Amino acid sequence: MxxxxxxxxxxxxxxxxxxxxxxxxxxxxxxxxxxxxxxxGFLALGAYMAYSLAPAIxxxxxxxxxxxxxxxxxxxxxxxxxxxxxxRDPLFSLLLTFGLAMIMQDLIRTFWGAxxxxxxxxxxxxxxxxxxxxxxxxxxxFLVALALLATASxxxxxxxxxxxxxxRAGNADLEMVSALGINxxxxxxxxxxxxxxxxxxxxxxxAGRLGLTPTMGASLIMPSFVAIIVGGVGSLxxxxxxxxxxxxxxxxxxxxxxxxxxxxxYLIMAVVLIVRPRGLMGQEGLxx
Amino acid sequence: MKSAAxxxxxxxxxxxxxxxxxSTRRRxxxxxxxWALLLTAPYWLPLTGGYTDLGSRVLVFSLAALGxxxxxxxxxGLSFGHAAYFGLGAYGTGLMLKFVTHSTPLALLAGVALxxxxxxxxxxxxxxxxxxxxxxxxxxIGQMFYFVAVRWNSLTGGEDGLTGFERTNIHFGHAILNxxxxxxxxxxxxxxxxxxCAVVWSVLRSPLGHTFVAIRENQKRLRFLGVSVGFYLWIxxxxxxxxxxxxxxxxxxxxxxxxxxxxxxxxxxxxxIICVLGGMRTFWGPLVGSVIYVVVQDYLSSIxxxxxxxxxxxxxxxxxxxxxxxxxxxxxRIQK
Numbered sequence: 240m241x242x243x244x245x246x247x248x249x250x251x252x253x254x255x256x257x258x259x260x261x262x263x264x265x266x267x268x269x270x271x272x273x274x275x276x277x278x279x280g281f282l283a284l285g286a287y288m289a290y291s292l293a294p295a296i297x298x299x300x301x302x303x304x305x306x307x308x309x310x311x312x313x314x315x316x317x318x319x320x321x322x323x324x325x326x327r328d329p330l331f332s333l334l335l336t337f338g339l340a341m342i343m344q345d346l347i348r349t350f351w352g353a354x355x356x357x358x359x360x361x362x363x364x365x366x367x368x369x370x371x372x373x374x375x376x377x378x379x380x381f382l383v384a385l386a387l388l389a390t391a392s393x394x395x396x397x398x399x400x401x402x403x404x405x406x407r408a409g410n411a412d413l414e415m416v417s418a419l420g421i422n423x424x425x426x427x428x429x430x431x432x433x434x435x436x437x438x439x440x441x442x443x444x445x446a447g448r449l450g451l452t453p454t455m456g457a458s459l460i461m462p463s464f465v466a467i468i469v470g471g472v473g474s475l476x477x478x479x480x481x482x483x484x485x486x487x488x489x490x491x492x493x494x495x496x497x498x499x500x501x502x503x504x505y506l507i508m509a510v511v512l513i514v515r516p517r518g519l520m521g522q523e524g525l526x527x
Numbered sequence: 528m529k530s531a532a533x534x535x536x537x538x539x540x541x542x543x544x545x546x547x548x549x550s551t552r553r554r555x556x557x558x559x560x561x562w563a564l565l566l567t568a569p570y571w572l573p574l575t576g577g578y579t580d581l582g583s584r585v586l587v588f589s590l591a592a593l594g595x596x597x598x599x600x601x602x603x604g605l606s607f608g609h610a611a612y613f614g615l616g617a618y619g620t621g622l623m624l625k626f627v628t629h630s631t632p633l634a635l636l637a638g639v640a641l642x643x644x645x646x647x648x649x650x651x652x653x654x655x656x657x658x659x660x661x662x663x664x665x666x667x668i669g670q671m672f673y674f675v676a677v678r679w680n681s682l683t684g685g686e687d688g689l690t691g692f693e694r695t696n697i698h699f700g701h702a703i704l705n706x707x708x709x710x711x712x713x714x715x716x717x718x719x720x721x722x723x724c725a726v727v728w729s730v731l732r733s734p735l736g737h738t739f740v741a742i743r744e745n746q747k748r749l750r751f752l753g754v755s756v757g758f759y760l761w762i763x764x765x766x767x768x769x770x771x772x773x774x775x776x777x778x779x780x781x782x783x784x785x786x787x788x789x790x791x792x793x794x795x796x797x798x799x800i801i802c803v804l805g806g807m808r809t810f811w812g813p814l815v816g817s818v819i820y821v822v823v824q825d826y827l828s829s830i831x832x833x834x835x836x837x838x839x840x841x842x843x844x845x846x847x848x849x850x851x852x853x854x855x856x857x858x859x860r861i862q863k
Contacts, residue, residue, distance in 0.1 A: 320847075
């Protein structure tokens with residue numbers, strides 16, 4: 240029983256990484272119309288920058304600064320590489336971000352080395368909070384709380400601020416938004432950068448939990464795709480839900496049949512696709 | 528996305544009969560040249576610093592990309608998971624040789640059947656959606672097979688890959704086809720490459736092939752005409768899966784080894800870039816792309832540890848500056 244709870248909780252944590260990734264991917268997919276294969280690269284970049292910054296500005300400083308830096312890099316990448324892709328066949332954005340992912344992984348390996356690095360979290364966060372449920376450490380609770388806070392802020396931003404409202408309007412009808420005199424290029428840049436910010440944040444959090452390797456993003460991105468498909472393209476809540484569902488499902492499977500823990504998320508996806516082709520919360524007619 | 532496709536109208540639609548005759552003649556000449564080069568490759572490859580097995584690898588990757596291109600370039604189905612069927616073909620062949628039989632043709636058949644039926648089985652799940660969604664689903668399904676191969680240690684050898692099998696000679700009565708010889712294996716591969724070309728070529732000339740192209744150009748209209756677009760996409764998916772599986776089976780025989788990397792989405796990306804580099808609206812595009820890609824990869828990985836960055840740069844630059852590929856580029860220049 241404790242083992243099951245342990246695995247469910249672990250799966251939940253992993254699910255949060257999937258969900259944060261899927262959230263950013265989903266935003267970029269929605270307004271920019273691009274599947275960002277390099278999202279995992281940005282996650283790793285956020286993590287490694289935090290690793291390098293932490294000795295200078297401490298864990299808390301790195302936690303705040305690193306996602307912003309990742310978002311800034313995202314802004315530049317959007318301007319230089321992504322912008323020429325708007326309105327073109329989705330094939331090209333897939334290929335370009337695919338190549339970008341390879342370049343980023345290779346550069347990270349060159350700068351920081353191929354071997355895994357540990358990321359120190361403050362001592363205050365490493366103690367178990369419960370004697371019985373030893374796996375509930377402060378860091379994991381903190382991680383959940385911070386992810387919740389970030390997600391809530393993002394939703395509030397989309398719901399209440401001017402730029403958020405424009406982003407949502409752009410998702411519904413970009414042409415109309417453009418016709419109303421809003422600079423959609425700037426809007427898309429902001430949106431892309433926001434998505435990358437979420438990836439960077441997920442990267443820092445994942446670094447404290449899983450450690451750093453150049454391939455850390457690559458291993459998280461595929462389940463994030465599955466999370467989007469399961470949750471339904473076009474729905475941010477769906478992406479969150481999808482991420483948590485597949486994370487927990489993988490955790491439960493680890494308890495009973497560890498060998499299938501990677502495969503089970505794809506089986507869930509297949510079932511969802513057969514029963515509800517648009518995903519759990521997908522909208523009709525999007526991206527077809 | 529449709530607008531981008533229709534702007535670049537198929538090159539095989541000449542303006543008048545005169546130029547039609549001319550372009551037919553040009554195409555026959557080009558094909559004759561391609562086959563002449565392929566048939567003599569073992570003789571001129573060493574002169575250029577290549578080696579016969581590299582030639583076989585180019586053929587295997589061209590064959591896989593040729594199969595993918597039927598779906599990608601001609602039907603407009605954005606599959607980013609074709610390594611799955613390639614890898615299934617490879618594993619089917621390897622497992623058959625290791626555990627069941629020492630007959631190379633039987634093993635090849637088993638690999639093609641496994642990969643092709645895999646594509647046929649999972650086709651209906653993917654073809655319900657189009658565009659980006661289609662791409663994501665094909666990737667995810669491909670990754671499923673990857674993880675099965677990694678985790679099913681006892682059967683597949685896990686991450687280390689499947690070893691302990693070897694292609695065997697084929698006996699025709701007293702005559703022996705010595706497949707251990709690199710040159711003979713090259714011709715063995717070329718034979719199946721020719722079969723793949725013949726299949727794709729005859730499909731493209733048939734009403735079925737015209738339906739595929741019509742799906743790419745305007746699937747909404749086809750739907751109004753009462754054509755079941757999903758059904759035809761499925762057929763395209765299955766045919767291209769069978770061809771990719773054949774390529775995978777040959778790859779397993781070439782290396783006497785298969786690894787989960789043969790199933791990975793990175794390889795799927797390689798197949799797509801091969802189609803794009805050569806020109807995905809052209810018949811010989813996959814072959815040209817494969818020559819460029821395989822040779823460059825082989826060369827880069829021998830001179831630098833950062834070859835991944837260079838390969839990534841090829842992806843980025845091809846998309847930004849060369850989206851219609853080498854052959855597409857020439858074709859459009861000739862038409863002007």
